[in-house]
Amino acid sequence: MSTTAHDAPAAPPPDPATTLPSVPEQFAGATASNRALTRFLHGLPGVDPVGLEARAAALGTRSIKTTAKAYAIDLAISMIDLTTLEGADTPGKVRSLGAKGAQPDPTDRTAPRVAAVCVYPDMVATARQAVAGTGIKVASVATAFPAGRAALDVKLADVRSAVAAGADEVDMVIDRGAFLAGDYLKVYDEIRAVKEASGTARLKVIFETGELSTYDNIRRASWLGMIAGADFIKTSTGKVAVNATPANTLLMLEAVRDFRAQTGVQVGVKPAGGIRTSKDAIKFLVLVNETAGEDWLHQDWFRFGASSLLNDLLMQRQKLTTGRYSGPDYVTVD
Amino acid sequence: MTTNQTKGKKKQEPAAERPGTAAARPGRSGGPSPLFAYAPAPESRTVVDIAPSYGLFVDGEFTEAADGRVFKTVSPATEEVLSEVARAGAADVDRAVGAARRAFPAWSALPGAERAKYLFRIARIIQERSRELAVLETLDNGKPIRETRDADLPLVAAHFFYYAGWADKLRHAGFGPEPRPLGVAGQVIPWNFPLLMLAWKVAPALATGNTVVLKPAETTPLSALFFADVCRQAGLPRGVVNILPGYGDTGAALVAHPDVDKVAFTGSTAVGKEIARTVAGTRKKLTLELGGKGANIVFDDAPVDQAVEGIVGGIFFNQGQVCCAGSRLLVQESIADELLASLKRRLTTLRLGDPLDKNTDIGAINSAEQLARITALAETGEAEGAERWTAPCDLPSSGYWFAPTLFTNVTQAHTVARDEIFGPVLSVLTFRTPDEAVAKANNSQYGLSAGVWTEKGSRILAVANKLRAGVVWSNTFNKFDPTSPFGGYKESGFGREGGRHGLEAYLDV
Numbered sequence: 129m130s131t132t133a134h135d136a137p138a139a140p141p142p143d144p145a146t147t148l149p150s151v152p153e154q155f156a157g158a159t160a161s162n163r164a165l166t167r168f169l170h171g172l173p174g175v176d177p178v179g180l181e182a183r184a185a186a187l188g189t190r191s192i193k194t195t196a197k198a199y200a201i202d203l204a205i206s207m208i209d210l211t212t213l214e215g216a217d218t219p220g221k222v223r224s225l226g227a228k229g230a231q232p233d234p235t236d237r238t239a240p241r242v243a244a245v246c247v248y249p250d251m252v253a254t255a256r257q258a259v260a261g262t263g264i265k266v267a268s269v270a271t272a273f274p275a276g277r278a279a280l281d282v283k284l285a286d287v288r289s290a291v292a293a294g295a296d297e298v299d300m301v302i303d304r305g306a307f308l309a310g311d312y313l314k315v316y317d318e319i320r321a322v323k324e325a326s327g328t329a330r331l332k333v334i335f336e337t338g339e340l341s342t343y344d345n346i347r348r349a350s351w352l353g354m355i356a357g358a359d360f361i362k363t364s365t366g367k368v369a370v371n372a373t374p375a376n377t378l379l380m381l382e383a384v385r386d387f388r389a390q391t392g393v394q395v396g397v398k399p400a401g402g403i404r405t406s407k408d409a410i411k412f413l414v415l416v417n418e419t420a421g422e423d424w425l426h427q428d429w430f431r432f433g434a435s436s437l438l439n440d441l442l443m444q445r446q447k448l449t450t451g452r453y454s455g456p457d458y459v460t461v462d
Numbered sequence: 463m464t465t466n467q468t469k470g471k472k473k474q475e476p477a478a479e480r481p482g483t484a485a486a487r488p489g490r491s492g493g494p495s496p497l498f499a500y501a502p503a504p505e506s507r508t509v510v511d512i513a514p515s516y517g518l519f520v521d522g523e524f525t526e527a528a529d530g531r532v533f534k535t536v537s538p539a540t541e542e543v544l545s546e547v548a549r550a551g552a553a554d555v556d557r558a559v560g561a562a563r564r565a566f567p568a569w570s571a572l573p574g575a576e577r578a579k580y581l582f583r584i585a586r587i588i589q590e591r592s593r594e595l596a597v598l599e600t601l602d603n604g605k606p607i608r609e610t611r612d613a614d615l616p617l618v619a620a621h622f623f624y625y626a627g628w629a630d631k632l633r634h635a636g637f638g639p640e641p642r643p644l645g646v647a648g649q650v651i652p653w654n655f656p657l658l659m660l661a662w663k664v665a666p667a668l669a670t671g672n673t674v675v676l677k678p679a680e681t682t683p684l685s686a687l688f689f690a691d692v693c694r695q696a697g698l699p700r701g702v703v704n705i706l707p708g709y710g711d712t713g714a715a716l717v718a719h720p721d722v723d724k725v726a727f728t729g730s731t732a733v734g735k736e737i738a739r740t741v742a743g744t745r746k747k748l749t750l751e752l753g754g755k756g757a758n759i760v761f762d763d764a765p766v767d768q769a770v771e772g773i774v775g776g777i778f779f780n781q782g783q784v785c786c787a788g789s790r791l792l793v794q795e796s797i798a799d800e801l802l803a804s805l806k807r808r809l810t811t812l813r814l815g816d817p818l819d820k821n822t823d824i825g826a827i828n829s830a831e832q833l834a835r836i837t838a839l840a841e842t843g844e845a846e847g848a849e850r851w852t853a854p855c856d857l858p859s860s861g862y863w864f865a866p867t868l869f870t871n872v873t874q875a876h877t878v879a880r881d882e883i884f885g886p887v888l889s890v891l892t893f894r895t896p897d898e899a900v901a902k903a904n905n906s907q908y909g910l911s912a913g914v915w916t917e918k919g920s921r922i923l924a925v926a927n928k929l930r931a932g933v934v935w936s937n938t939f940n941k942f943d944p945t946s947p948f949g950g951y952k953e954s955g956f957g958r959e960g961g962r963h964g965l966e967a968y969l970d971v
Contacts, residue, residue, distance in 0.1 A: 174917040176937045179768030189608065191503035191820035199498060382767050417498045418811050425498055 151393055155355040162313040165352075169312060172351060175343035175379060184374035190414045197410065201445050202240050204409040204437075205232060207427045209267055209398065211246040211435050213274075213366070219254045221462075222247055226258025228462040233442050235458070236449065242438065243427040244297060248273070249286055252293035267297035267332070271322060274336070274365035276301035280318060287325040298322070299332040301365060302349065304339045312352055319356035332360035332398055332431075338370030346376055350383035360396040366433060371401025374411060381419040394423065400433025406444040409437055500813075503820045505607045510598045512684065515546045518554055518707065519690035521561035522700030528553035533709070535683055538604035539817050539826040539861040547683045550706035555675070555715040558704040562646040562673040563721055565701030570643045570671035574630030581626035581668060583696040588619045595688060599657055600817045602684045604826030604862070605780050607818050613779075617942055618661040621960075624944035625665035628965060632670060635962055641969040643671035644747055645723035650713040650737075651686075652729045653679035653828050654783040654884075660686055662948075662959045663726050664703060670968040672724065675704045677716055679729075681829045683707035714740070722746060724968065728785070731882075731908075731953050749957025749967045751785065751949060753882040754910030757903035758788035758939060759925065761896070762797045764915035765937065770804045773888070776913060776939035778812065778866050781827055782886040785954075786911035788939050790879060792899050795892040802870065802890065809853045809866055816858075827862040827885060836864050836885030843869050843878035848889070874905055882908065896921065900928045909951030913939045932958075 158168035192200055210229045212221060225245050233239035244265035247255045255266045268290035272278035278286075287298055300322045306314040323331050333353040337346050353361045361380055364371040377399040384395045397420070403409055409432060416424050424430050439459045447453045515532070517524035531549040536542060550558070569577070588595065595618075596610035605614075632641050647667045651659040656678055667674050678686035690705045706712055710733070717725050717737050727737050728751040741748045758776050760769050776788025793801050817825035827833040844850050848869040857863040864885055872879050872889040879889045893899040903912055912931040914922050926934040932950045935941060942948070947963035949955060957967050 173766040174763070176765040176768040176917075179765065179771055179938060183768070183771050189612065189820070190500065192500060193503045194501040196499060196501040203498075413498065422497050 151355060151357060151391055154391055159313070159316055159355065162311060165312045165316060166310065169348040169352060172347055175347055177343050177375075180343055180379060181375045184378045184415065187378070187414050187418055188374055188411045190411075192410050192414065198445075198448050200410045200413050201406060201441050201448070203425060204406070204413060204432065205441050205445070206240040206243060207431050208242040208438055208441075209244045209246040209400075209431050209433050210242045210438060211366070211400075211433055213246070213248060213269060217248060217251055219251070222251045222254045223258045224462040226255055226262075226264070228438070228460060229264050230259060230262040232438060233445070234460065236446070239442065239445060243431055246299065246433065249290035249293065249295070252290050252295045256294035265296040266294060267299055268293075268295040269299045269301075269334075269365075271300040271318075273299070273301050273334075274367040276303050277305070280321065283318070284321060284325045287322050291325070291327055291329050295329055297330045297332060297360075298326045299334055299362060301334045301336060302353070304336055307340065307345070307349060307352075312348075316352055316356045319353060319358065323357040330359040331357065332362045332396075333358040334362045334365055334400075336365055336368060337363045337372075337376045338368040343376070343379055346379050347383060350380050351387070354383070354387045354393075354395050358395060360398050360431065362398040362400055362433065364399075364401045364433075366401030372399030372403055372412075372433075374415060377412060378415050378419055381415055381424070384424070385420045394429065396429040396431065397424070398431040398433055403432055403434050404436050404440060406437075406441050409434075409441065500821050502816070504816060504818045505593075505597055505600075505611075505820055507597060507601070507818065510594045510601070512545050512598070512601070515548075516684070516687045516707070517548045518550050518558070519687060519693075519703070519705040520554065520558045521564075521704065522694065524690070527551055528557070533680060533707075535602060535681065537601050537861075538681075538828050539601075539858070541860050541862075544601060545684060547687070547707045550677070550708040550712045552715045554706060555712065555719055558675045558706055559646055559648070559716070559719050559721050561701035562675050562704055565699055566643075566645055566673045569668075569673055569699060569702050572671070574632060574669075574671075577669060577671065578626045578629035580696055580698050581622050581629060581665065584692055584698070585619050585622035585626060587692050587695055588615070588622060591688075591692065592616075592619065595657060595685060597818065598688060599682075599685050600825070602682045603653065603656060604817055604828055606822040606825040607820055608822065609780060609825075613942075614655060614658050617944070618657050621658075621661040621665045621944045625669040625964075628666075628962075629669040632965065632969070635965050637966060637969050637971040641670070641965075641971060644968060644970055645672060646721060647672045647674050647724040647726060647968065648716040648719065648722040649674060649676040649726045650716065650729065651676065651678055652785075653682040654780060654785070656682040657685040657689065659728050660689055662728075662964075664689075665944075666959070666964045667724075667726075667968050668702065670965055672968050673702050675706060675716060675722070677706045677708055677713045680707070680709045717741065720744075725749075726957075726967065727751070731955075734955060747967065749949075749959070750955035751957070751959060752910075752953060752955040753884075753908055754785045754787065754950065754954050755790055755880065755882050755906045755908045756786055756788045756911035756913070756931070757790045757792050757906070757929075758913040759792045759893075759899045759903060759915065760794065760797070760801060761899075761914075761916040761918070761921065762794040763917050764797075765917060766797070766801060766804060768937065769801070769915040770808050772913060772915065772937070772939040773805060774808055774812070777888040778824060778886050779940050781825060781864070782888075783828060783832070783884050784940065785882075785884075786933060786940065786948075787884075788911065788913050789883060789888060790903075790906075791888055791890045792893050792902055793890065794899075795894055798890075798892050802868075806851065806853070806868070809868070812853065812866060814855055814857070814863070814865065824866060824886065827864050830862055832884065833862040833864060836883055836887065839878060839881060839883045839885075840867060840887055843872075843876060843887075843889070846876050846878075848872045848876050848878055874902060880906065896925060900925060904928075904930050907953045910949075910954035911935070
């Protein structure tokens with residue numbers, strides 16, 4: 129367990145200046161009008177819910193042991209967007225989150241660092257300082273997170289303030305109301321505008337899959353996000369009843385796999401909310417491995433939006449290295 | 463194709479690799495990576511205690527064959543001999559049928575609720591011993607533990623629970639006010655789902671008040687003998703269930719025995735025809751569940767990712783050794799290339815290897831004989847000009863193995879489109895219109911199963927009504943449930959097993 133994912137040579141995130149224009153060009157016809165976009169999205173193959181959930185459940189029975197488990201635990205830690213998104217967030221809370229991300233297990237320096245800390249825009253500057261020099265990215269939710277119910281200029285101002293404060297990544301929410309009303313072009317234009325406002329920051333597009341409700345909608349939203357230039361597609365805010373599930377993540381992994389096959393552009397996936405145990409996290413990594421493939425087995429292409437997951441991973445990691453399960457008092461609470 | 467780690471092969475050390483190296487290698491996707499190589503996760507063999515030898519189970523006792531003959535049963539994954547089993551001859555058949563006849567009056571006179579208690583007890587014991595029985599079945603049959611654990615054993619228990627529920631409600635089953643059992647049922651079952659086929663046969667027979675003499679297949683006798691032990695554990699009266707391991711001659715003697723009232727057979731069409739000839743002109747009631755060449759029809763508006771899963775499950779479940787396998791893929795020409803590309807990518811992720819490994823998807827072929835038959839038919843397919851594609855795959859050096867295989871450019875004229883291969887070989891044909899799909903699907907000597915994949919509900923109903931197949935699945939495949947009747951059209955046999963319909967075969971109606 130000497131691997132630290134952070135030292136690994138990361139695949140260069142795509143240069144937005146080169147990849148961004150190429151994708152929309154390929155779909156120029158589809159995005160010419162809302163009718164054209166509707167025809168395109170509704171022309172995607174349907175999703176059979178029973179079959180999708182059965183496949184996700186079947187992959188959940190994979191038995192990941194010993195060396196494979198050690199690899200998966202370290203990989204999962206390195207993929208965490210360590211998150212605090214509360215009204216009660218303070219600079220102190222954000223600083224301790226940063227410290228935790230940089231050194232997840234004080235008793236074992238070989239534990240890898242997390243991928244990013246994820247905070248509200250007003251905490252970006254604090255987070256930036258907290259993780260300075262660690263290589264950990266700062267991600268910020270924006271666009272009137274979590275409901276997304278604000279005017280576009282307000283949302284863009286939100287994004288610009290986060291980026292100006294030093295956010296490396298922006299997690300935006302789509303306008304679910306517009307999506308459900310069939311105004312796909314509005315959602316598309318909004319993502320494009322946020323992408324532009326994000327500059328060089330990588331853009332994660334949150335669909336709030338629990339509110340889109342059907343798998344067909346999740347597939348459509350995935351393609352809509354990808355053709356609009358998303359660097360990541362993300363399941364949820366963590367603020368509604370249904371968040372990341374194996375089935376909706378599997379569906380989004382199929383979407384990024386098919387999108388790369390069609391366009392050559394690789395997009396990341398981030399399930400968020402509700403993933404609390406190592407066992408769950410490993411099931412998601414199996415989904416990645418057997419659906420999108422090994423190219424996605426890296427923090428640049430797959431993330432977990434989570435907070436309590438980290439401690440469970442650390443406890444399992446300690447169990448693997450020492451042979452003993454030490455319990456929650458032997459990991460830090462931040 | 464990923465080969466599951468087998469003994470002696472050095473395993474990868476994923477922890478030594480850095481997670482980052484994956485993304486540095488562009489252009490690879492699809493199959494699981496060597497990076498995240500799953501360490502071996504074998505189910506423990508110690509949960510099952512296989513004796514060096516087994517006898518016949520007659521009249522509540524394990525006994526040797528009258529002529530003392532025995533045969534060996536091997537593990538198809540390793541060719542290791544698992545046990546030596548008594549081989550029943552004509553004298554043993556006579557003895558077993560006699561025991562069943564003697565047990566019949568008391569068993570059939572029991573109130574239905576009393577018979578139900580025994581069946582519920584058997585179902586519970588099967589659940590309690592399911593891990594042991596799953597490992598045993600995997601050892602003797604070669605199928606992956608994932609399947610015996612998640613499909614075979616739960617279904618076995620479910621069948622006993624289901625028919626236990628019918629035992630005291632027979633007068634409400636629609637077969638008259640006081641339906642009577644037939645007497646002694648002679649049952650011959652195949653090797654592809656040894657314990658599940660036993661459950662399909664034994665549960666309705668006992669629920670309706672018949673007694674049973676059952677012959678398991680020669681390559682997979684062990685789970686039936688363990689079932690005999692379950693019967694003893696449940697306190698089932700002597701002679702109600704008798705198990706006679708043996709070869710075809712044992713089955714022939716059982717079927718021909720004059721004191722058998724009912725014959726039930728699942729297996730090949732050739733043997734089924736032989737049995738029909740034997741039984742013709744006697745009072746014996748007969749049900750046959752025979753071969754198939756199921757058509758899995760995929761329309762251009764199908765849910766593609768789930769269709770791919772359904773195709774894989776349809777033909778590679780149990781190494782394709784399933785009578786209702788979806789062995790013919792009929793795909794609409796407009797999406798054929800796209801679908802085949804997805805299918806091939808998916809097949810590269812199948813994990814073939816040690817059936818006891820919990821991550822194995824594809825296990826061993828049941829016998830050398832079956833492997834030879836599959837191999838010969840696949841060679842015929844190639845010789846007749848069909849295009850063969852096999853996922854790159856290392857096969858273990860011992861045991862009987864066949865890599866999942868596709869044939870494209872297949873037409874109705876090809877042998878691989880007509881003959882039942884009973885192995886992991888899929889023949890891919892294309893069609894242009896729904897009418898053509900139905901015509902091709904029905905153009906078969908068989909009629910056991912079919913699948914229809916489309917998001918359009920009206921098309922599902924329209925096509926399903928025209929298909930001459932006993933089971934039509936829509937947007938799924940190979941789904942089984944004890945409440946659902948199962949059986950064939952044409953040379954796939956007659957009679958139904960499962961559900962309320964399954965009672966009829968064991969009642970004097």
